[in-house]
Amino acid sequence: MDADHAVTALGALSHASRLAAYRSLVQAGEDGLSVGELRDQLELPPATLTAHLNVLRAAGLVSDERQGRVIRVRADYARMNALLAYLTENCCAGDACTPERGCAPKPTRRSKP
Amino acid sequence: MDADHAVTALGALSHASRLAAYRSLVQAGEDGLSVGELRDQLELPPATLTAHLNVLRAAGLVSDERQGRVIRVRADYARMNALLAYLTENCCAGDACTPERGCAPKPTRRSKP
DNA sequence: TCGATAATTCCAGAATTATGGAAGTGTGTC
DNA sequence: GACACACTTCCATAATTCTGGAATTATCGA
Structure with a gap:
């Protein structure tokens, strides 16, 4: 992921209809949904x-x-996980934050030595 | 997170300059960066x-x-973690996928019983 | 082959977002 | 106070994205 x-x-996820569609698909699991089922859910x-689907496909x-x-x-x-990893890559200046654990930098550590 | x-x-993250700024901030950790430091990095x-910062702030x-x-x-x-959690909420039809572990549904499980 | 169903592409008007110069607001220093 | 610095707001132009009707493609069943 670059x-x-x-x-x-x-950008593909930053639209109410597309995010709703994507979440439905994520929740549906490996069987996914037909376009018609999505159409019924979203009423578009x-x-x-x-x-919208073309944007998600692209x-x-x-x-x-x-x-x-x-x-x-x-x-x-796989692509979703890659995106999540990209957002948190090298986060928190090495302070033990990982995508698995979430990011929560230690409460105090100012720059002054 | 709704x-x-x-x-x-x-939407705030779906722009090259804003994503770059945000990642710099994520990597900078709790000390963050000044607007001027960001300006030097991004050359805007x-x-x-x-x-762009106003969009990220909003x-x-x-x-x-x-x-x-x-x-x-x-x-x-905290907000970043909430967003990541939202994207994977209730994912994979309950097939043991969590934000911590990532989503990787089992290879075979068709609908037909 | 014909008709019905599922989904797509085409297209153009409407709406939103991006960009950056010029002017303005705080803040620290002399 | 006067000035420089760090950053913001204002605003108009440019660029992109959204929306959905109409026409089109693909598949199935009779």
Whole structure:
């Protein structure tokens, strides 16, 4: 994950409809959801939903697979984890903060020695 | 963290200059950086940097404190962790995925019983 | 082949966001 | 007070993103 990819992914998620769609997919797990199921949940016109899905696709946050007439969409967990890791990379000036543990710098450590 | 706050935070980070600024602050740790230090790193005109900082401030991702003539800016780790948690909330249909561990659903589990 | 269903692309007007020069607000120093 | 410095606000232009109707593509079943 480099800066450009991160910006693209964050931009893709920074819209109420797209974030809602993405979260539904994350919560749906590996089976994902069909575009129609997403449409029912979000109540968006088809063209609008497709436009949003295209943004998520371009960002690599979801993948899809045609199954007959329906297209099944899934969240890409690897990419999500890479994004989360990027945001916290080398955080807190080495003060024992990791993506696993969360970031919480020690309460006191001023610059003056 | 609700959907609106998450969208605002993600939107704030979805810009190359703001993401770079935020990551610098995350990596700087609790001491943060002054606006001038950020300006030197990012090489942006003052008005442009201020506009970006205002977006990060409005999203609650950074806080600042005036110290004499300089303004010191810090990343808000609590808010960052809340955002990361929101993205992975209830993920993977309960298949043992947590923000701590990352999301990696089991390879096979189709819907058909 | 024909019709129905699922989803997409095309397109253009509406809305939002980005950029940075010029002017303004605090703050410290002489 | 007068000046320099650090940063902000104001504002107008430019650039990007959003939205959804209409037309199009793809698949399935009869």
